[in-house]
Amino acid sequence: VTGASREAVDSTQAGIAAASRKRDAAARPRRTSGRAPGEPHRIAWLFLLPGALAYGIFTLFPVVQTVRLSFYSWDGITSKTWTGIANYRAIFHSNEIRYGFLHSAELILFYAVLSIGIGLLLTALITHVKVRFLTFFRAVLFMPQTIATVVVAQAFTWIYDPTGPLDTFLRHVGASSFAKVWLGDFTWALPAVGLIGTWISFGLVLILLLAGAQRIPQELYEAARVDGAGFVREFLAVTLPGIRNELLVAATLTTITALRNFDIVYNTTSGGPAGHTEVPSWLMFENAFQFHQVGLGAAIATVLTVLISLVALGISRFYRAERA
Amino acid sequence: MKRSWRPRGLGSLAIALVLVACLGVGVALAGTTRGGAARAGSNPFAHYGNITLNVWSADNQDPGPEPVIKALAKSFQKRYPNVTVKLKFYGLTDYLKIIQLGLASGNAPDVAEGNQGFATDSLLVKAKLIRPLDQYAAKYHWYKYYPPGTMAQFRWTPDGKTYGRGNVYGVGQFGQSTGVFYNKAKLRAAGFDPNKMPTTFSGFNKLLAQLRPKIPSDQPLAVIGNKSGYESMHSYGLVQGAYVPAVSVRNWIFHVKGATYETPGNIKALTLYQQWFKNNYFGNDYNAVDENEAAAAFAKGKGVFYLGGNWQAQVIRAGLGSNVGFMNMPPGPSGKYVAVGATSLPWHVSSKTKYPDVGAAFINWLIAAPGSAKLMYSQNQVPAILGAAKPPKGQAYIASISNGWQQLVRDNGLTLFPDWSTLTMFQYLGSQLQQLTAQRTTPQAMAKAVQGNWNAFDKQIHGK
Numbered sequence: 001v002t003g004a005s006r007e008a009v010d011s012t013q014a015g016i017a018a019a020s021r022k023r024d025a026a027a028r029p030r031r032t033s034g035r036a037p038g039e040p041h042r043i044a045w046l047f048l049l050p051g052a053l054a055y056g057i058f059t060l061f062p063v064v065q066t067v068r069l070s071f072y073s074w075d076g077i078t079s080k081t082w083t084g085i086a087n088y089r090a091i092f093h094s095n096e097i098r099y100g101f102l103h104s105a106e107l108i109l110f111y112a113v114l115s116i117g118i119g120l121l122l123t124a125l126i127t128h129v130k131v132r133f134l135t136f137f138r139a140v141l142f143m144p145q146t147i148a149t150v151v152v153a154q155a156f157t158w159i160y161d162p163t164g165p166l167d168t169f170l171r172h173v174g175a176s177s178f179a180k181v182w183l184g185d186f187t188w189a190l191p192a193v194g195l196i197g198t199w200i201s202f203g204l205v206l207i208l209l210l211a212g213a214q215r216i217p218q219e220l221y222e223a224a225r226v227d228g229a230g231f232v233r234e235f236l237a238v239t240l241p242g243i244r245n246e247l248l249v250a251a252t253l254t255t256i257t258a259l260r261n262f263d264i265v266y267n268t269t270s271g272g273p274a275g276h277t278e279v280p281s282w283l284m285f286e287n288a289f290q291f292h293q294v295g296l297g298a299a300i301a302t303v304l305t306v307l308i309s310l311v312a313l314g315i316s317r318f319y320r321a322e323r324a
Numbered sequence: 325m326k327r328s329w330r331p332r333g334l335g336s337l338a339i340a341l342v343l344v345a346c347l348g349v350g351v352a353l354a355g356t357t358r359g360g361a362a363r364a365g366s367n368p369f370a371h372y373g374n375i376t377l378n379v380w381s382a383d384n385q386d387p388g389p390e391p392v393i394k395a396l397a398k399s400f401q402k403r404y405p406n407v408t409v410k411l412k413f414y415g416l417t418d419y420l421k422i423i424q425l426g427l428a429s430g431n432a433p434d435v436a437e438g439n440q441g442f443a444t445d446s447l448l449v450k451a452k453l454i455r456p457l458d459q460y461a462a463k464y465h466w467y468k469y470y471p472p473g474t475m476a477q478f479r480w481t482p483d484g485k486t487y488g489r490g491n492v493y494g495v496g497q498f499g500q501s502t503g504v505f506y507n508k509a510k511l512r513a514a515g516f517d518p519n520k521m522p523t524t525f526s527g528f529n530k531l532l533a534q535l536r537p538k539i540p541s542d543q544p545l546a547v548i549g550n551k552s553g554y555e556s557m558h559s560y561g562l563v564q565g566a567y568v569p570a571v572s573v574r575n576w577i578f579h580v581k582g583a584t585y586e587t588p589g590n591i592k593a594l595t596l597y598q599q600w601f602k603n604n605y606f607g608n609d610y611n612a613v614d615e616n617e618a619a620a621a622f623a624k625g626k627g628v629f630y631l632g633g634n635w636q637a638q639v640i641r642a643g644l645g646s647n648v649g650f651m652n653m654p655p656g657p658s659g660k661y662v663a664v665g666a667t668s669l670p671w672h673v674s675s676k677t678k679y680p681d682v683g684a685a686f687i688n689w690l691i692a693a694p695g696s697a698k699l700m701y702s703q704n705q706v707p708a709i710l711g712a713a714k715p716p717k718g719q720a721y722i723a724s725i726s727n728g729w730q731q732l733v734r735d736n737g738l739t740l741f742p743d744w745s746t747l748t749m750f751q752y753l754g755s756q757l758q759q760l761t762a763q764r765t766t767p768q769a770m771a772k773a774v775q776g777n778w779n780a781f782d783k784q785i786h787g788k
Contacts (some may be wrong), residue, residue: 183612269551273755273758274553
């Protein structure tokens with residue numbers, strides 16, 4: 001079941017790669033013949049075979065299997081019963097699962113929108129003024145990406161604890177009415193989980209955007225300044241257009257991370273309180289492995305995969321339309 | 325312990341568990357080289373020659389059940405020298421995911437623990453992976469050890485659909501019930517005599533009301549952890565017991581026809597329980613801490629009471645020393661003690677084993693071997709069987725915990741765990757209780773919703 005969402009990422013990344021290949025191909029003059037004379041043709045398939053086999057066995061087969069299971073009622077051990085689209089109907093009739101998808105939408109705000117916002121702001125600043133020790137800061141800001149999410153989740157559980165640093169700080173500065181049981185609060189648990197996502201994502205976003213910004217010729221900035229462009233104007237006219245592609249990649253990656261979110265939720269709230277931080281991956285895990293409703297779990301996985309693919313496709317469409 | 329523990333997917337914890345499991349196997353293997361002459365006396369299993377009994381367990385807490393099981397396996401080998409017991413311990417969450425597949429595989433263990441309820445044991449029975457043990461229950465007098473109210477948790481019809489009736493598929497080793505831990509020093513400081521605790525539920529309710537103003541308002545009066553939601557099932561069970569007979573809770577878990585959560589008694593209990601939260605008896609951080617953290621906080625002096633499982637006895641004792649007392653929740657008008665509780669994970673015999681009689685003898689050894697009770701007390705575990713030897717004199721604390729269990733068994737007052745009632749009740753009831761305690765639902769609405777979950781599953785098992 002878990003292979004499915006991973007597959008979506010692979011396919012999205014493949015999609016991005018394909019898109020850029022297409023652009024490259026368009027730029028290059030077309031060759032008249034498909035291949036160089038004398039170049040072996042059929043043998044290529046033989047070289048592809050091991051990779052294709054591994055991909056087929058470990059990625060395609062589980063995906064097909066998951067989709068197949070989603071049409072059955074199965075406890076994971078005794079025989080399966082074909083139930084048609086009953087599992088999918090259950091998804092659309094279950095408030096709990098619907099809320100799970102809505103929670104994911106809210107998490108996108110934190111994982112993607114907020115982290116890209118912060119990333120853009122920092123990129124604007126860094127391109128505008130010369131920052132010393134930039135390499136050092138880049139490394140530090142990228143750190144969250146390299147730490148295991150379980151560790152991150154544990155650290156934030158501590159930070160959010162009623163006796164942890166956040167509430168202690170709030171009480172010390174006289175804002176004790178703002179101190180909360182963050183991860184156990186019906187209103188604040190989901191934003192609290194979301195902010196962990198922001199913290200994880202924005203380093204990656206920043207690195208991507210900075211990489212793009214560094215490729216922008218310095219002359220453009222000089223020209224903009226000569227024309228009297230201020231900080232905002234310079235950012236909108238020079239930096240932003242220069243980092244379009246990187247923005248696309250950042251948006252796709254962070255959105256997928258938000259939709260796939262499992263480990264952070266599992267290790268901080270386990271979906272609580274009262275289901276207020278449940279997300280589709282969690283519901284899939286819970287149904288398939290704790291409730292022994294493998295079919296329903298597989299159906300959730302399938303819906304999630306389709307959704308992720310659609311969102312990723314939508315983002316790249318949106319950007320292509322923008323470019324055109 | 326099964327209901328107290330939900331180990332998270334921490335890498336470090338996982339590694340630790342693997343290490344513990346490896347050590348366990350290592351020690352078990354080391355234990356197979358037996359020293360000393362075997363006791364004479366008849367060995368009904370001699371005709372098998374040298375055999376190995378593979379045993380899987382999820383009771384891997386040490387100190388706690390694991391050393392007890394290991395020691396009993398050792399003495400079993402001494403008693404039956406041709407039998408080698410090979411133990412394998414797992415963490416519970418992992419275990420529950422592998423046990424079905426393990427028993428279905430070609431390398432199935434001969435004896436293994438399951439888990440009561442529709443999520444695990446029902447499946448094992450339905451898939452015919454474990455065998456009925458009625459003949460051994462009669463042979464080893466298990467009916468005497470487990471009165472009907474306790475035995476019911478091991479009974480299934482062969483299709484795995486009817487719970488609480490039918491064949492006996494196993495028995496559990498340790499008694500795990502819930503009750504009231506109290507901090508004697510704090511009671512004294514508030515002007516109450518810890519040696520004169522209330523003997524009725526209404527008396528206890530009154531005590532709470534009297535104590536509340538004497539404790540700082542930012543401190544809880546009673547400590548619970550309810551991060552996962554299931555924990556409040558334990559403290560709620562202590563209130564429910566005063567209003568609802570244990571047998572009707574059990575019948576509801578067993579899906580007896582006509583059983584319902586929407587009884588006047590239950591609504592009354594839910595209303596009072598919600599009122600306790602309104603009265604600020606539990607403080608405000610219970611939704612952020614889990615059961616183990618809450619017990620540890622109580623052990624460090626937070627609150628006057630801890631409402632929860634006797635499986636926390638060791639932790640609490642380590643913190644509070646002689647300042648801790650334990651009692652069952654005093655009974656309601658019926659005069660019968662009622663509380664959430666059950667035995668530890670039930671031991672089953674695989675359908676594939678070649679030595680079912682040895683397997684059953686091993687289970688009997690685990691629950692009632694000579695000296696087993698003493699061994700359990702030494703690890704702060706409570707023997708599940710009625711009439712087990714009493715704890716040594718001078719150990720008032722473990723005696724109060726053991727007496728608490730025996731009292732509940734004698735009164736047929738174990739309600740079992742309500743989350744066994746459906747595949748999803750663990751999560752669903754927990755979530756509903758979290759909403760109730762946060763004043764986000766009413767007792768009536770909650771009872772209706774919970775019954776809705778029950779009805780949906782009832783349709784699944786009993787047909788439309």
